[in-house]
Amino acid sequence: MKIVLATGNKGKLREFKAMCEAEVMAFSEILGEMEIIEDADTFKGNALIKARTIYEKLADENYIVISDDSGISVSLLGGEPGIYSARYAGVGASDKENLYKLIDALKEKGVERTPAYYTAAIAIVSKYGEYVVHGWMHGDVIAGTKGEKGFGYDPMFIPSGYDKTLGELDDEVKKAISHRGQALELAKPIIEMLQR
Ligand code: ITT
16 A cells, blocks of 8 residues: 655645655655645545545555645634635745734734644545544744744744744654644554555
8 A cells, every 4th residue: 555645735745754654655746736625614624625635536546645734723813824824815825925924913913922723634545434633732823933944834833841933943843742743643553554
């Protein structure tokens, strides 16, 4: 069984490749680039849409498809941007545009630092059926950026128990505590079972 990642996000791909012991490839290596409409109202729903779409396009029972739908939620903003994290500054917005839109939203509220959390839903689709697991990472967002590591909202996110942003902390730290890392720990036994 071959593992295919149903994501076009380079930051996610890099993290998955670093965290998975098994060999994984991006769907684009087989199918080329493709736009998938993510119109569900939950992380779980959107993760399933992505994994199902790629599994159906591959049309080969020898594949296990894994997707990740994720985002950041700020309590002060009623959970925004949440499932809209990738298009917070508009459809097709870059990571930087989304990041600065969130910084502006905090500045408008007059806060320098406020609680937030990341969510990741990982969906696994194979000939044996569908599974979804979740992971979370809590911390604070700041109204500015520090560091260049990670991707997306990482330069403004300080995980609980740390005094630096994910833009400053090493990849190994993020790998151990991240929403994606937590979800993948739950996904690993399922993937191993499907490969037997
Ligand atoms: P795929 O759907 O192709 O996987 P995407 O970027 O559209 O890629 P999502 O719809 O799941 O992915 O949106 C997730 C957004 O949330 C992403 O664009 C980032 O801005 C942000 N995000 C998720 N995980 C993150 C992380 O670990 N660090 C920083 N930002 C993250």
